[in-house]
Amino acid sequence: MRPIQVYAFRAEPExxxxxxxxxxxxxxxxxxxxMAKSGHQSEHTVSADDILYVNNRLGVPNVSDLKQLILKEAHCSxxxxxxxxxxxxxxxxxxxxxxxxxxxxxxxxxxxMNCQQVKAERKKPVYNKL
Structure with missing residues (x-):
C-alpha cells in the first residue's frame, strides 16, 4: 500500500x-x-488572523503607501x-x-489629472461684466 500525500493550499489576497x-x-x-480582544470596544472585532474590523469593515493601518494602493485601485481600475x-x-x-x-x-x-481635465471641459466660461 502506497502512502497518501495530502497537500493543503491557502489562497490569501495580497x-x-x-x-x-x-x-x-x-x-x-x-x-x-x-481593546477588541478584551471586549472594550463593541464595534471593533478581530478575525482569527488578527485583522481588525470596524463595523464589519476592514481596518486599514495608518501607512500612506497602503492607503494610496487602495485609493489607486478604487479610482483607476x-x-x-x-x-x-x-x-x-x-x-x-x-x-x-x-x-x-x-x-x-x-x-x-x-x-x-484626468479628473481635472474632465472638470475643465464642463466648466462654463466666466464673462466679466464691466
Whole structure:
C-alpha cells in the first residue's frame, strides 16, 4: 500500500497580507486590536488572523503607501473609471475603514489629472461684466 500525500493550499489576497504586515507599524491599530480582544470596544472585532474590523469593515493601518494602493485601485481600475470623490468614498466606506478616510479620498481625487481635465471641459466660461 502506497502512502497518501495530502497537500493543503491557502489562497490569501495580497492586500490582506500587506495589511497584516503594516499593522505592526501603526500603534493605534494595535491598541484597537487589544481593546477588541478584551471586549472594550463593541464595534471593533478581530478575525482569527488578527485583522481588525470596524463595523464589519476592514481596518486599514495608518501607512500612506497602503492607503494610496487602495485609493489607486478604487479610482483607476477598469471597473470604476475615475469616480468622483463622493461616489468613491461611498464605495470604499462599505469595505474599508481608516481615520480621515473621507479627507484622503477627496484629496486623491483632486490630484488626479484626468479628473481635472474632465472638470475643465464642463466648466462654463466666466464673462466679466464691466
Amino acid at each position: 492586500l490582506l497580507i500587506q495589511i497584516k504586515d503594516a499593522k505592526k507599524e501603526d500603534q493605534d491599530i494595535q491598541k484597537s486590536v487589544e 477598469r471597473y470604476s473609471i475615475h469616480p468622483r470623490g463622493r461616489k468613491m468614498y461611498n464605495d470604499l466606506k462599505d469595505h474599508y475603514w481608516w481615520k480621515k478616510m473621507k479627507y484622503n479620498v477627496t484629496e486623491y481625487v483632486s490630484r488626479c
